[in-house]
Amino acid sequence: MKYNFKNDYTKGCHPNILTALAESNFTVEEGYGADTYSLAAAKLITDKMEHPSAAVYFVSGGTQANLLVISALLRPYESVIAAETAHIQVHETGAIEATGHRIQTVNTADGKLRVQDIQDKLDLFEEVHTTMPRMVYISNSTEVGTFYTKDELKALSAYCKEKGLLLFLDGARLASGLMAKNSGLTLKDLGVYTDVFYIGGTKTGALLGEAIVINNQSLQQNFKYNIKQRGALLAKGRLLGIQFLELFKDDLFFKLGDHANQAAQKLHQGIKALGYAFLTETQTNQSFPIFPNEVIAKINQDYAFYVWKKIDDQFSAVRLVTCWATDFNAVDEFIKDLTLVTPPVKDKEKNALSGAIEIVDYQPKYNASFRALNEEWISNYFKMEAKDYESLDQPEAYILAKGGHIKVALFNNEPVGVCALIKLTNHAYDYELAKMAVSPKVQGKNIGYLLGQAIVEKAKSLGATTLYLESNTILKPAINLYHKLGFERVEGHTSPYERSDIQMLLHLK
Numbered sequence: 001m002k003y004n005f006k007n008d009y010t011k012g013c014h015p016n017i018l019t020a021l022a023e024s025n026f027t028v029e030e031g032y033g034a035d036t037y038s039l040a041a042a043k044l045i046t047d048k049m050e051h052p053s054a055a056v057y058f059v060s061g062g063t064q065a066n067l068l069v070i071s072a073l074l075r076p077y078e079s080v081i082a083a084e085t086a087h088i089q090v091h092e093t094g095a096i097e098a099t100g101h102r103i104q105t106v107n108t109a110d111g112k113l114r115v116q117d118i119q120d121k122l123d124l125f126e127e128v129h130t131t132m133p134r135m136v137y138i139s140n141s142t143e144v145g146t147f148y149t150k151d152e153l154k155a156l157s158a159y160c161k162e163k164g165l166l167l168f169l170d171g172a173r174l175a176s177g178l179m180a181k182n183s184g185l186t187l188k189d190l191g192v193y194t195d196v197f198y199i200g201g202t203k204t205g206a207l208l209g210e211a212i213v214i215n216n217q218s219l220q221q222n223f224k225y226n227i228k229q230r231g232a233l234l235a236k237g238r239l240l241g242i243q244f245l246e247l248f249k250d251d252l253f254f255k256l257g258d259h260a261n262q263a264a265q266k267l268h269q270g271i272k273a274l275g276y277a278f279l280t281e282t283q284t285n286q287s288f289p290i291f292p293n294e295v296i297a298k299i300n301q302d303y304a305f306y307v308w309k310k311i312d313d314q315f316s317a318v319r320l321v322t323c324w325a326t327d328f329n330a331v332d333e334f335i336k337d338l339t340l341v342t343p344p345v346k347d348k349e350k351n352a353l354s355g356a357i358e359i360v361d362y363q364p365k366y367n368a369s370f371r372a373l374n375e376e377w378i379s380n381y382f383k384m385e386a387k388d389y390e391s392l393d394q395p396e397a398y399i400l401a402k403g404g405h406i407k408v409a410l411f412n413n414e415p416v417g418v419c420a421l422i423k424l425t426n427h428a429y430d431y432e433l434a435k436m437a438v439s440p441k442v443q444g445k446n447i448g449y450l451l452g453q454a455i456v457e458k459a460k461s462l463g464a465t466t467l468y469l470e471s472n473t474i475l476k477p478a479i480n481l482y483h484k485l486g487f488e489r490v491e492g493h494t495s496p497y498e499r500s501d502i503q504m505l506l507h508l509k
């Protein structure tokens, strides 16, 4: 195996930590976190936060930190709101549920919670009969590699305060989240905008360890009892203190986070230059390129990584994680080896690799393409109807001016696909996905899926709860694509189009 991109804990620890552990080996210290190293590390962290009244507790792992915080701060009947992709929901073996608390999950496009998502959950609360939402759990960076900006965190914080909700930020990958380009968020901000958060050491150069920081003084009382009762208070707490002292000395923690992000960017640029598309933009230390399955099989012989998500029968997205210790030469070598197993350009087109695919917002210069691409497939299978002409001739007036949107897929800067989001009025549903067209010249490149995903995300960002569409069952690949996007057939609706014999619906909340 040449390199392991599976996760950010494949190596031991930063050499400064090993040295500090060795040098302190024979010093005699108090146990259970009362040692001089832990006290100094906690002070260093609260000094950096400029928050002397914050309390710091060192524990050994992320799942443990989540379970300790959530179980200590919630009453038995209270629940926590989190993204459907949240670590506590998908990768902690029910650790939170085992403490008796429900996780109320929100389906998100990018792993991030927004005020509206929380509001929707609060709207479902029924006095006495449902659990009472009391905490909002977010992670930075998120499970899918996205991050919160300062403004986003500020908005969540203000809303949580207004509604009496506790805001908890899981920082297992905090270094990477804070060092993301344009994040604008600092450790000090976390002291201001969250009630509690934790700083991940395990994934950022420590052998192990997370530092839970409780900002809100009213929540600090007796927290330590909870740590001890759940078996998480280490007698040799010094091991954690020494490591965090090293991480926060000279800002090593932030430098290591930056290193991991830079390695991910290098990986992203190299993969992009080979013409591959990504599930999401690489923003932190996780990258999600989409490869043909044969390429995955070949590259997997020399490199370890997880296959993250099946896109269709030919393509899957993989997850490549870089870390504080990723050697840039390993990234270069991966790109070199990927180049060797990437089909040549001619086959690349045939094999439906993506070229430089970009999904962009509609501009007037795409007007003719919007019409031509739709007319091409409609005339091929059916006939153009009066209603087609309305929206295809004047998308600005019939779609955009009425609160809709159009996304355009560019392949090597040429418009090759389009899809519209139409605002529905006097209808059971909020928006309609319509006028999806992809040029036959570029079919098989996954462009329909990328366009569909972009429209679904747009609808979500507009607060839509339902997305509707009309189609025809002879268009089998299209129907399969809609299923893949999560749409399901609905009955009982009539269509203004003669050609429509199936209606489908996607619930966004």
Ligand SMILES: Cc1ncc(COP(=O)(O)O)c(C=O)c1O
Pocket: 060, 061, 062, 063, 064, 066, 087, 088, 139, 142, 143, 170, 172, 173, 202
């Ligand atoms: C966001 C997040 N939280 C918590 C954890 C859990 O950490 P641990 O494996 O140390 O329990 C992880 C680990 O992958 C994580 O990514």
